[in-house]
Amino acid sequence: xxxxxxxxxxxxxxxxxxxxxxxxxxxxxxxxxxxxxxxxxxxxxxxxxxxxxxxxxxxxxxxxxxxxxxxxxxxxxxxxxxxxxxxxxxxxxxxxxxxxxxxxxxxxxxxxxxxxxxxxxxxxxxxxxxxxxxxxxxxxxxxxxxxxxxxxxxxxxxxxxxxxxxxxxxxxxxxxxxxxxxxxxxxxxxxxxxxxxxxxxxxxxxxxxxxxxxxxxxxxxxxxxxxxxxxxxxxxxxxxxxxxxxxxxxxxxxxxxxxxxxxxxxxxxxxxxxxxxxxxxxxxxxxxxxxxxxxxxxxxxx
Ligand code: TXA
Ligand code: MG
Numbered sequence: 001x002x003x004x005x006x007x008x009x010x011x012x013x014x015x016x017x018x019x020x021x022x023x024x025x026x027x028x029x030x031x032x033x034x035x036x037x038x039x040x041x042x043x044x045x046x047x048x049x050x051x052x053x054x055x056x057x058x059x060x061x062x063x064x065x066x067x068x069x070x071x072x073x074x075x076x077x078x079x080x081x082x083x084x085x086x087x088x089x090x091x092x093x094x095x096x097x098x099x100x101x102x103x104x105x106x107x108x109x110x111x112x113x114x115x116x117x118x119x120x121x122x123x124x125x126x127x128x129x130x131x132x133x134x135x136x137x138x139x140x141x142x143x144x145x146x147x148x149x150x151x152x153x154x155x156x157x158x159x160x161x162x163x164x165x166x167x168x169x170x171x172x173x174x175x176x177x178x179x180x181x182x183x184x185x186x187x188x189x190x191x192x193x194x195x196x197x198x199x200x201x202x203x204x205x206x207x208x209x210x211x212x213x214x215x216x217x218x219x220x221x222x223x224x225x226x227x228x229x230x231x232x233x234x235x236x237x238x239x240x241x242x243x244x245x246x247x248x249x250x251x252x253x254x255x256x257x258x259x260x261x262x263x264x265x266x267x268x269x270x271x272x273x274x275x276x277x278x279x280x281x282x283x284x285x286x287x288x289x290x291x292x293x294x295x296x297x298x299x300x301x302x
Contacts, residue, residue, distance in 0.1 A: 004163075005062070008119075012126045020044055022136040022225050023123055024164025025115040027088045027189070028143040028174050028263070029057070029150045030133030031158065032123070041102045041132055047157045050139045055092050056107040056132040057173070058112050060202060061124040067189070069110050071096050076178050076200055083177045083199040086116040088169050088190045088280045092177040098168035103132050113173055119164045136161075140300070142223050142263035145170050149267060170260035171290050174202070189290040206289075222297050227267040227274045229299035231283055248283035258284075266298060272290060 011021045018040045018191075020033045031128060033040035035058050045052060056068055065079050066073060070093035076092055095110040104110050104175050113128075115121065135143040136150045136158075143152040145167040154161075174189030176196060184202045196204045212263065230236045238245060246265045247254035257265045269277045279299070285291050296302045 006237075007160070007162065008123070008126075009144045010302050011123060011162055014159055015040075015123070015131065019159055020047065020153065021123075022147075022149070022161040023117075023120055023133070024162060024167065025059075025117045025120045025133075025170065026167060027169045028145055028167055029086060029136040029147065029161075029164075030115075030120070030131075031136040031154070032059070032131040032133040033129060034133050035099060035130045038090065038100045038102050038211055041100065042197045044132065044134060045102075047154065048134060048137070048139050050134060052142060052218055054107050054134075054139075055107050055109075055111060056103050056134050057175075058099075058103065058110060058130045058132050059111060059120065059124055060114050060130045060199070063114065064150065064237070065130055066093070066112055067096075068113045069096050069099055070094055074178050078201055078269050080176070080178075080196070081114070084191055084195075086121065087112040087114070088176040088269040089113065090173045090187075092175065092186065109177070111175060111181055117164055117167075119162060123162070123250075138198060140222060142225060142266040143172060143264050149264065163199075166260075167293075168242050168260065170258075170262060170264075171294050174290065177207075188293045192289065223263070223266075223294050224298050224300060225270045225277060226279045227269055228279045230276060231281060231295065231301070232278055233286070234278065237282055238278050241277050242278035244272065244276065244281065245278045247282065248278035248285040249280070251280060256278065259288060262294060277297070286300075 017038050020043050072094045090111045090113040092111045137144050138153045147163045150161050169190050174191040175187040177184045185206045245254040246257045
């Protein structure tokens with residue numbers, strides 16, 4: 001217990017002194033840096049080998065902190081934060097001029113989220129400043145949902161990884177933009193379009209791939225294992241030659257996956273040296289827009 005506290009204090013010191021720290025959230029593990037420290041933000045981009053045009057999400061522990069990060073905040077923001085925060089929803093707003101351009105990769109907007117993991121909230125609170133945090137993986141790899149996953153990608157590259165157990169959600173937050181007259185989902189996730197419409201009392205649209213407004217991050221290769229991924233939507237489509245099968249439904253010779261362990265299953269297949277993975281998407285995942293988005297991307301189809 002005492003050791004945990006010592007590690008936590010060290011994490012706070014590192015973040016206050018321009019370093020990066022990996023920490024758990026309820027969605028995936030994040031690689032954090034103080035939003036007002038450009039040197040530390042630069043470290044995030046180089047450690048992850050993240051394309052410099054891909055903006056970061058800023059994590060806060062109190063709703064009022066949004067005022068340090070954004071201006072012209074619409075009423076819709078408060079409707080959403082009231083219902084979904086802390087939780088797996090990121091809201092894109094007009095950026096406050098004092099937020100370094102590096103955090104938003106030069107965009108005039110800024111993405112903000114209040115995570116639901118108690119350790120993440122405590123960390124932000126103790127550092128006293130919002131933390132930018134992309135997923136704590138090497139760019140293009142499946143996001144990490146345990147500290148072991150973070151170590152697999154970043155062991156020698158980050159000074160500290162906070163232990164917070166396995167992530168409960170398992171895929172990254174839903175990202176919604178409130179920049180235009182109509183709210184637009186830039187990245188689907190655990191918070192659904194229907195839930196967002198109910199909270200806002202107005203229609204919400206899903207960004208199309210070619211939309212100029214779409215999340216810059218969605219343009220890059222994402223969530224992919226090293227193995228080639230083949231998708232099957234009916235059991236007849238499962239290739240008998242496939243060395244590794246993961247399935248949303250119980251199936252002989254397949255490992256079952258769900259939203260929470262999907263990325264872990266991809267990493268597992270890579271560790272086993274699988275050259276081809278078949279993902280069988282049965283009825284239970286076809287309804288999950290967030291998970292389907294990651295599945296299709298892991299196959300390089302989006
Ligand atoms: O659940 C999550 O959101 C996790 C945890 C750590 O909080 N974070 C995460 O960060 O997934 P990252 O960097 O892997 O993904 C951020 C996504 C990217 O698709 C990026 O393009 C989009 O959010 N984004 C960030 N700022 C944006 C902005 N100003 N406008 C549009 N999209 C933005
Ligand atoms: Mg990511």
